[in-house]
Amino acid sequence: MATIEQINEGVEINGPIKESQKKILTPEATAFLALLHRTFNKTRKDLLQKRVVRQQELDRGVLPDFLPETKHIRENDTWTGPPLAPGLIDRRLEITGPTDRKMVVNALNSNVWTYMADFEDAQAPTWDNQVSGQVNLYDAIRKQIDFKQGEKDYKLRTDRVLPTLIARSRGWHLEEKHFTVDGEPISGSLFDFGLYFFHNAFELVKRGTGPYFYLPKMESHLEARLWNDVFNLSQDYIGMRRGTIRGTVLIETILAAFEMDEIIYELRDHSAGLNCGRWDYIFSVIKKFRQNPDFVLPDRSAVTMTTPFMDAYVKLLIKTCHRRRVHAMGGMAAQIPIKTDPEANEKAMDGVRKDKLREVLAGHDGTWVAHPALAPIAAEVFNKHMPTPNQLFKRREDVTSVTQKDLLNMNMPGGVTEDGIRKNLNIGLGYMEGWLRGVGCVPINFLMEDAATAEVSRSQLWQWCKHQKKLESGQTFDKQYALKLLHEQADELSSKAPKGNKYQVAAKYFEGQVTGEDYADFLTSLLYDEITTVGSSRPVAKL
Incomplete structure (x- = not known):
């Protein structure tokens, strides 16, 4: 039977280890x-x-x-x-x-x-x-x-x-x-x-x-x-x-x-x-x-x-x-x-x-x-x-x-509104900005938003843009309109947030997710490298 030391050969930790x-x-x-x-x-x-x-x-x-x-x-x-x-x-x-x-x-x-x-x-x-x-x-x-x-x-x-x-x-x-x-x-x-x-x-x-x-x-x-x-x-x-x-x-x-x-x-x-x-x-x-x-x-x-x-x-x-x-x-x-x-x-x-x-x-x-x-x-x-x-x-x-x-019955009342678009942008940007700071649960408009609700917001925006959805106002939700509203919301949120906030970084990632073109499998996968600082590898066997 292999020893603990032998099993740990090939195992490396690339992050700092606190005493605790x-x-x-x-x-x-x-x-x-x-x-x-x-x-x-x-x-x-x-x-x-x-x-x-x-x-x-x-x-x-x-x-x-x-x-x-x-x-x-x-x-x-x-x-x-x-x-x-x-x-x-x-x-x-x-x-x-x-x-x-x-x-x-x-x-x-x-x-x-x-x-x-x-x-x-x-x-x-x-x-x-x-x-x-x-x-x-x-x-x-x-x-x-x-x-x-x-x-x-x-x-x-x-x-x-x-x-x-x-x-x-x-x-x-x-x-x-x-x-x-x-x-x-x-x-x-x-x-x-x-x-x-x-x-x-x-x-x-x-x-x-x-x-x-x-x-x-x-x-x-x-x-x-x-x-x-x-x-x-x-x-x-x-x-x-x-x-x-x-x-x-x-x-x-x-x-x-x-x-x-x-x-x-x-x-x-x-x-x-x-x-x-x-x-x-x-x-x-x-x-x-x-x-x-x-x-x-x-x-x-x-x-x-x-x-x-x-x-x-x-x-x-x-x-x-x-x-x-x-x-x-x-x-x-x-x-x-x-x-x-x-x-x-x-x-x-x-x-x-x-x-x-x-x-x-x-x-x-x-x-x-x-x-x-x-x-x-x-x-x-x-x-x-x-x-x-x-x-x-x-x-x-x-x-x-x-x-x-029954499980695929999408019949329901309601349309798409600019208010709904802006809410989705706020939720997506707000969650992503918090996540980029290492916070995964963000209060927005008296709701605790996490990755799931941010994903709904992101995916709806992508879907509406992909299919050129007509808003209740009669306007078509296309790429140009999506990016215009995105940057308006990002600028507004950034201006009201403390210095050093990550709203513009979030907007950079969000740009590719609201135009009906690129679609990341998960927001968390898309953003992961931004909060990942892989240090020098240290073999566990030598720790």
């Missing part, structure tokens, strides 16, 4: 990461190439449908997911946010049932953000995270059981360029998952929960199969019982919506259900069908959860999950309290109540909030209408079938 991070980047942990990379990276890359081929088919007009080769899985009523895991039986209210130390303390002190610590959409993946986030979760699990910032003390509450921790790693498409194995950057997914699991799996079990994860951006059941293989190897490697890990899959791509049964089936004993990742789902619809004029959507504000394709997606997700005895989680309430305007704040909070009421009555087992102040509102709605720990018994037998046509 040395307990995370240990030789044993880096050897585990190397094992994951060498075992699974080829499969990951092959699956990403399948995405490219699938996109080419969509561009030719081939629409997705339920897979004939997995019909036997969908029609088999005998299989289910595993028994609910400790700490995940009741997850009626989940708060989400990045893994900076202040957020971790505030989230765990919130009146919620679980906290999704986000290494993905809500966090700009600078080297320091990702590694320090691991330090913060390591300390939080062991209740050693108290700290002082200025005059304020941040301490974990001791008067209640803390929310169950769930970590979300980056998607399969992202890499961590600061950590290479045999000359290749490791997958961001495996880096985030591997460090969290290796250091915390046994400690979490000892404290009554387990190593739980949210799995983002998947496009097929084969990508879920890869996660299941990762889980099995990881548990075997440290001597943990298979099935201890649980993963909740975010159904946030239109292609995954056609494979919900199959995704749960692939994860088997590791499945903790599915989640309606609403904003990424809308982004995926626009992205995947961006060449198809039949899928041009109106202003973002008109694309609500009650539109036909979104309603069908929710019904199918709940029905599928409850048939398989796993959780069907609802979506994000991104509102932020408006402290300066009580009337506007009440209107916004009423919108949250209505959204959460729709979710609980539909049969969701829980929901998301982005801000602790929204927790009492969401909890009140779910407590009133879901007195039981979950609603797995709610089988949605009224939903006889959800067809391909």
Whole structure:
């Protein structure tokens, strides 16, 4: 058997390591990461190439449908997911946010049932953000995270059981360029998952929960199969019982919506259900069908959860999950309290109540909030209408079938307006500017915007320009008009922001994304090199 030193041959770190991070980047942990990379990276890359081929088919007009080769899985009523895991039986209210130390303390002190610590959409993946986030979760699990910032003390509450921790790693498409194995950057997914699991799996079990994860951006059941293989190897490697890990899959791509049964089936004993990742789902619809004029959507504000394709997606997700005895989680309430305007704040909070009421009555087992102040509102709605720990018994037998046509039904009222265009520009520029400064979750117009909402904004602008969409004013949205409005918004935002802001840099990148020509697969991939400072390589074996 190879030694830790032998496994670490070929492993290099290209970023600085702070003293506090040395307990995370240990030789044993880096050897585990190397094992994951060498075992699974080829499969990951092959699956990403399948995405490219699938996109080419969509561009030719081939629409997705339920897979004939997995019909036997969908029609088999005998299989289910595993028994609910400790700490995940009741997850009626989940708060989400990045893994900076202040957020971790505030989230765990919130009146919620679980906290999704986000290494993905809500966090700009600078080297320091990702590694320090691991330090913060390591300390939080062991209740050693108290700290002082200025005059304020941040301490974990001791008067209640803390929310169950769930970590979300980056998607399969992202890499961590600061950590290479045999000359290749490791997958961001495996880096985030591997460090969290290796250091915390046994400690979490000892404290009554387990190593739980949210799995983002998947496009097929084969990508879920890869996660299941990762889980099995990881548990075997440290001597943990298979099935201890649980993963909740975010159904946030239109292609995954056609494979919900199959995704749960692939994860088997590791499945903790599915989640309606609403904003990424809308982004995926626009992205995947961006060449198809039949899928041009109106202003973002008109694309609500009650539109036909979104309603069908929710019904199918709940029905599928409850048939398989796993959780069907609802979506994000991104509102932020408006402290300066009580009337506007009440209107916004009423919108949250209505959204959460729709979710609980539909049969969701829980929901998301982005801000602790929204927790009492969401909890009140779910407590009133879901007195039981979950609603797995709610089988949605009224939903006889959800067809391909239902999932692709884009019929909805509304058009495209200049106001809608400017809002998309503001959101896209605002998010990208924050991301370029290392901030992955940005408050804009009293909404907490992350990569998903920025992607919707960016993709709508591209789509409208590509198809020369007529605005309600009668003007055509073309390249010249798009760039004119882009630079107007960038100049305005830049002039109002502190000196040294990155709005003009953001605008430079955004130029290529709003004219219906170039289209980056993800904004995060497009911008990654701007926040990546790869230093001189240092072999782990010599650290």
